Amino acid sequence: MFKSAAAQSAPALARGYATNVTRTLFPRHYRLRHKIQNESDATPLKDGSVFVRRPTAGPTTSILSSANPSPASVSSRVPGSATTTPVSHPDLPPALNAHKAPRPEFANLTPEQIAEMRALRLENPTKYTRSYLAKKYNVSDMFVKCYIPASKEVQVSRIKAQQRSFESKGWKAQEIVVQRQKRRELW
Structure with missing residues (x-):
């Protein structure tokens, strides 16, 4: 009947497992994925924040390699120079609209x-x-x-065929078609 003070303050502990307590005490977005090993991993920025370079999951050919450890050197690269990152770099996301075919010539x-x-x-x-x-x-x-x-005859025959197929459907399928038409009218 009477619960202890610890059970009243933390209801998750009273059940025997701590579901809510662990989430509130240790939220996921505050956990560090990688500890900063040395000073070259962290670079202070102009606004006072710190840029942290984390190791990549893939090959070690990162944009921020040991030759260019500072993020300023990456952003200040001149296009067309010998130090630019290749387009098919493994750490970069795929290019936008890379698979888009050219428009056909009519x-x-x-x-x-x-x-x-x-x-x-x-x-x-x-x-x-x-x-x-x-x-x-x-x-x-x-x-x-x-x-x-x-021709008008072909158009009329298509409409009649659509009506026949609509009438041969069950009530639920008919309701789905009607709702779809109503949604199209609202566009």
Whole structure:
């Protein structure tokens, strides 16, 4: 019935394990990952703070090598000099947009080619789709959509097919589709 003073002040200790006490006494962000070994590891900065160089997890070819221990020497390097860090340095993060492919060059179509595309699209819209015509004439899908839209009959048949597939779904799937449409309208 009566708890001791230690149990009342520290409820985690009363249970037999210290979960909250260890977190409040020793928060993670105050722990040091690496102790400063010598003076070359710590460099005072202009604002009074201290820059601490920690050893890297990877190879020992760090940006702050033994030849250039001070962070000022790294920031004051001249681009194109012999002491610059290589672009594929193992300690650096990957370059931004390194894998981005260049934009494709689209063809400039003549009015005759556009008329030919229209004729093909009207002839057989299931075979000559937007993507097929875009690849054949080296233009974007949006160009085909704007200049050579599908006929009204094809558009109506697509809408009817979408309605049939919607009606064949269960109530939960229908509700998901309706909610998605409402979210799109709010954009």
